[in-house]
Amino acid sequence: MATQIPANLKYTKEHEWALIEGDTVTIGITDFAQSALGDIVFVEVPDVGSEITQGSTFGVVESIKSVSDLYAPITGTVLEKNSEVEGSPEKINEGSYEAWLIKVKIKNPQELSSLLSAADYQNFCQSQG
Amino acid sequence: MSGLRTSLYQKHVDLKSKIVDFAGWDMPVQYTSVKEEVLAVRQGAGVFDVSHMGEFFVEGPEAETFVDHLVTNNIIEAPIGKAIYSPLCRENGTVIDDLIVYKLAPARILICVNASNIDKDFNWMKSQVKNFNVKLTNQSADYSLLALQGPKSESILKSIIKSLPELEYYSVAPSQWQDQSYILARTGYTGEDGYEIFGNHQMISKLWDELMKQGVTPCGLAARDVLRLEVGYPLYGHELNDEITPLDAALAWTVKLNKKSFIGLEALKDYKPRFKTVKFILEKGIPREGYPVLNEAGEEIGTVTSGTMSVVLNKGVAMARVKLDKFNSQQNFFIGIRQNTYTATYTTKAFVQGGHK
Missing domain, CATH: 3.30.70.1400 (Aminomethyltransferase beta-barrel domains)
Structure with a gap:
């Protein structure tokens, strides 16, 4: 089954997606990531007001058998976290682009240029087998 | 570089399982979903290719x-x-x-x-x-081995092998199926009723196909690990290793000190255990191997040896090796998970009561 990669989003090589709207970024994990993880049973994301830094870990997703770090696509301040997904992590398996994790206020807009386009991310996923 | 492969390897590939290295073998870790595979064994029947065993x-x-x-x-x-x-x-x-x-x-x-x-x-x-x-x-190298596990194992296997020997739990009988000799054992490592079937590669391949036709769920190593941990069974390399004795690992029941002799008897007779292997349930957080076990004073008293999210309980469960002289069952325990500590409830019972007879 081909992995879904919406064209309107930006991506990281660690399989996060980012929806950029003005100075806010909504962050989640990609379909490729949820499929690789399997049944997701636990999500830990930072509280509102926390700072996250591009390229650094900001939380974890856990499947029954594994723990995976989440990497920040962008530096900024957490504006909102999706408590519905924290309470029902399986929503990420059901639709990883609907089940966003956090919304962040962008600190350095120039960081956005380092994110992958949908086409770049698709090539990257293919190279990962 | 490929590892060792069981006789059923191509079937696992065709079923699109995720293959990982396990002890040098290319083994299926999961087919569809760990959760579905665990529940198949607890409620119906699942089959594991465990031909890598010796x-x-x-x-x-x-x-x-x-x-x-x-x-x-x-x-x-x-x-x-x-x-x-x-x-x-x-x-x-x-x-x-x-x-x-x-x-x-x-x-x-x-x-x-x-x-x-x-x-x-x-x-x-x-x-x-x-x-x-x-x-x-x-x-x-001459044997393949299937573990058919779950409450429906007996009825399914009887529908395939008409001459199936009647066996009690934890018993064994050599038998024949379609002119092929095989060994049937009513054993397994999931806590459920079921069988382990030792046979030549050809016979096991045929049996696997028959089990698939009957709708038995193929299960991978991940589900196998969750299943054994839910019923509190030890796994070598985790709860057991070259450095400790069975008396450190909650296996005193398997050490018959009243036997006249066996290798290790003299040492074990006088042995004062250094560790206790114990079980914890967490309401929040998922314990993993290597995470520290702490007491009320915040002192590290041991380490998680196996941990997972229990599919049946939907809670984190762990087995841990703790220092015997630091362990007091009346205390409160905590498990360190990343930067936080989570309350861990000590239990002497299996996390899940398996249905074996």
Whole structure:
């Protein structure tokens, strides 16, 4: 089954997606990531007001058998976290682009240029087998 | 570079399972979903390809006395047709492996060992044969092994093998299916009723196909690990290793100190355990191997040896090795998970009560 990669989003090589709207970024994990993880049973994301830094870990997703770090696509301040997904992590398996994790206020807009386009991310996923 | 492959490898690939390296073998870790596979075994039937495990045969007039001398559990007193779980220890009492002894006949015993320990076990056993009148052979390459597990195992297997021997839990019988010899055991490592079927590659391949036709769920190593952990069974390399004795690992019930002799008896008779292997349930957080176990004072008293999210309980569960002199069951315990600590409830019962008879 081909992995879904919406064209309107930006991506990281660690399989996060980012929806950029003005100075806010909504962050989640990609379909490729949820499929690789399997049944997701636990999500830990930072509280509102926390700072996250591009390229650094900001939380974890856990499947029954594994723990995976989440990497920040962008530096900024957490504006909102999706408590519905924290309470029902399986929503990420059901639709990883609907089940966003956090919304962040962008600190350095120039960081956005380092994110992958949908086409770049698709090539990257293919190279990962 | 590819690893070792079982005779069913291509079937796992065709089923689009996720293949990982396990003890040098390319093994299916999951087919569809770990959760679905675990629930299939708890509620219906699931099948595991465990052909990577080792099969040794001990044959000859002194087969029973030799195996009884090798392992800590009692083999002599068990009747023919019984399966017996036991640690295998060195003279100093440390654990080489844990295994299952199948008493096929007075002069024929099958020993099934962990895949990761085949060479270590075989070399050790061979060095212990000495003057015993037995022939010890490693026939691992000639056998494939399926574990059919779950409450529906019996009815499904009977529908395929009409002549299926009637067996009690933890017993074994050599049998025949379509002119092929095989060994049927009512054993497994999931806590559920079920069978382990040892046969030649061709016969096992045919049986696998029949089980698939009956709608049995193929299950991978991930589900197998969750299932054994939910019922509190130890796994070598986690709860057991070369450095500790069975008495450090909640396996005193398998060490028969009243036996006249066995390798490790002298050491284990006087041994004061250093560790206790215990179980914890977490309401929040998922414990993983290597996470620290803390007491009320924040002192680290041990380490998680296996941890997972229990599919049945939907809670984090862990087995942990704690220092015996630091352990007080009346205390409150915590498990350190990343930068936080989570309350861990000590329990002496299995997390999940398996349905085996």
